[in-house]
Amino acid sequence: MEINQYKALTNKKPLKPKLRNRPLPKATQKYLEAEETLFQELEEHLIGYRRKFQFESTRNWRFDFYIVKLNLLIEIVGSPWAVGRGGKKIANSFNKYDLAEDMGYKIERFHPDSIYSGYVIQKILSRVEK
Numbered sequence: 124m125e126i127n128q129y130k131a132l133t134n135k136k137p138l139k140p141k142l143r144n145r146p147l148p149k150a151t152q153k154y155l156e157a158e159e160t161l162f163q164e165l166e167e168h169l170i171g172y173r174r175k176f177q178f179e180s181t182r183n184w185r186f187d188f189y190i191v192k193l194n195l196l197i198e199i200v201g202s203p204w205a206v207g208r209g210g211k212k213i214a215n216s217f218n219k220y221d222l223a224e225d226m227g228y229k230i231e232r233f234h235p236d237s238i239y240s241g242y243v244i245q246k247i248l249s250r251v252e253k
Contacts, residue, residue, distance in 0.1 A: 157199050160239060162188075164243075165188070171192055172191065176189035176196065179222065190251075192251060195247075196229065200235070
């Protein structure tokens with residue numbers, strides 16, 4: 124059936140072949156390197172952790188790392204899902220933090236530069252030794 128004939132019979136426009144949605148956001152190189160650096164440091168110091176920890180099964184909220192012994196959730200600033208946060212997205216991320224705190228978790232947010240400098244691993248080690 125021709126497009127004009129279809130349009131005349133149905134009073135509808137034909138379906139567009141291209142996708143309307145945008146591709147998923149991609150992580151920046153700085154974020155990926157910081158995540159890998161923290162992963163290697165946790166492995167090196169034999170600290171129990173989980174990566175991409177989902178603290179509630181009903182939501183698709185994840186933290187980058189979960190230190191099991193300290194009940195500590197670590198979020199690296201600049202993750203691919205935080206790109207262009209504004210309005211509802213900011214409120215959603217604060218809801219995520221509030222719910223995690225209500226469930227008894229401690230939350231820390233770190234910039235990739237603090238991970239590179241070794242500040243984060245020193246802070247974690249000092250808490251583990253106590």
